[in-house]
Amino acid sequence: MHIALDAMGGDHGSEELIAGALCAVKETGVRVSLVGEESLLNSHIETLAPDSKTAKLINIVHSSQVVGMNENPVNAIRKKKDASVMVAFDLVRRGEADAAVSAGNSGATMAAGIRKLGRLGGIARPGIASIFPTLKRPVVMMDIGANVDCKSLHLFQFAVMATAFSRINGVENPRVGLLTIGEETGKGNSLIKETYPLLEKSSLNFVGNVEGRDVFQGNIDVIVCDGFVGNICLKVSEGLAEAAMQMLGDEIKKSWRAKIGYLLARHAFKAFKKRVDYAEYGGAPLLGIDGVGIICHGKSTSHAIKNAILAAAQMAKGNINRDILDSLAVGNNVEHLEM
């Protein structure tokens, strides 16, 4: 497997990204093309990887431009043909890499993926999935922000794509739930009411409506929602987790007794943090494009980048797009609906 890594994106700079790539290479023997400013990347590699065996599995592909984190994605992609994220996806398009990974501007990564690789046949709207930790095994939620105004066909196809991704992650017959505001059939807004029968008639393992409180229970493998709702869920969860930790920390700081207690229990806190850490989950896959792409959090550490590279390799190796196409072919094709 050969992964193209946009080595210019992310909040922590190229060094962090390259460190992640080197870990992935060392651990699994995957090959990585670092895409970005050649001299800059070379100098980092010399510092980080004096080991020639590792260096052999890494190569550099020069690109002269970068998309800034706050640039308008569509405009940036149109103007900067030689941006690192564009060149990374171009390697996939030319068959020189099996997947692309970027921690840069998320919108630009999505736009570059669609521009360079095109939509997968039959898919109306590519989208972004994300993995949430739960009390049991992780759950895949889709869409988490790419598509804010959706039709039932889009939600239905998110279910197909997220199911394929869940299978790649080792879940045999992923249970699919439709995110709404009541468990009974017929509960929800008009979009949900239109989507429900499509999922019910499909060959997917549809278990019905799920509520917000089910997200973290772990009884569902795939949660389907539009990108507006999904993004708000993701951000509310991140915000609540941060705020709760801060509130608890404030209370602990108020007494010596509690501080000592915290010190004694800190391994438990660490284990808990690791369990809910996004970095363990290897980024958010861009699904529905004719190729494999992963969008990483801007603040990804080298550990998160390593996991994203391994996840990308797994998606390419498992041929996720073949699974999606097969699934659309067996009774899950609803092309008669308006796209």
Next chain:
Amino acid sequence: MHIALDAMGGDHGSEELIAGALCAVKETGVRVSLVGEESLLNSHIETLAPDSKTAKLINIVHSSQVVGMNENPVNAIRKKKDASVMVAFDLVRRGEADAAVSAGNSGATMAAGIRKLGRLGGIARPGIASIFPTLKRPVVMMDIGANVDCKSLHLFQFAVMATAFSRINGVENPRVGLLTIGEETGKGNSLIKETYPLLEKSSLNFVGNVEGRDVFQGNIDVIVCDGFVGNICLKVSEGLAEAAMQMLGDEIKKSWRAKIGYLLARHAFKAFKKRVDYAEYGGAPLLGIDGVGIICHGKSTSHAIKNAILAAAQMAKGNINRDILDSLAVGNNVEHLEM
């Protein structure tokens, strides 16, 4: 102030509800009418309040029917004219109580409130607000589930009503944020894009778009969203808080060291739990009806019921509906929009 309490609703039975009413009466001298099965309520009062001074401020209004927690709200309200929640709102309609409180079937409470009291003049859609704890002072979110398919006019009016409620809670010039998926103007779905200019032109203290992660930061006093998104936010938050506590508990149980640590720090955990406990916030006000109503969580404890009764008294005393009508009158009337 005189509050009508539906004494038949809630998961814990009438005794818990009456205990809450007695606390409210003792602490503040508010009067409470308990609505429900007379002999049942009388027997509880005899056990709970042998004190005749307290008992004087409590009276019982008989009702022969109850709406079950899982009944269809609209059908139940139509058939059970003598349901406790209907009789409670009827006391408000007849001027015999200043507000009604129920911990029963939420949908039925909403339907009964609208049926008995009618919509407030100029309000297209009554809705439900909820208070969320944050790192600073609490934030009011509206709507949290009454209206799942909304137009911009509805969201705009939620902002007006939630602002009035925030003022009742002592916030002088509540800062209003529109919940969406990016801070920049123009980010969001079509509903958000239509609502933004209405809020911008209004006399409300509109501070712009807010994201999911801003909910718990405490830099905003009012968050506006449709009931589908609001309900999912509420349930995701409740679900995450529960799951996180369970995960942390699991980790702590794994070692003696951590268990001892937890025991030493348990006051901090308790203080944290109190800070985020819904019971502290007095239920969810039903806003936009021509009167005052509060919907409590089914699992409300007596402490939560007491706080809800006090909140209802505060809303009635502060004349929240006068504030809403005044606010609609001064340049916040957008009646030209389709209701």
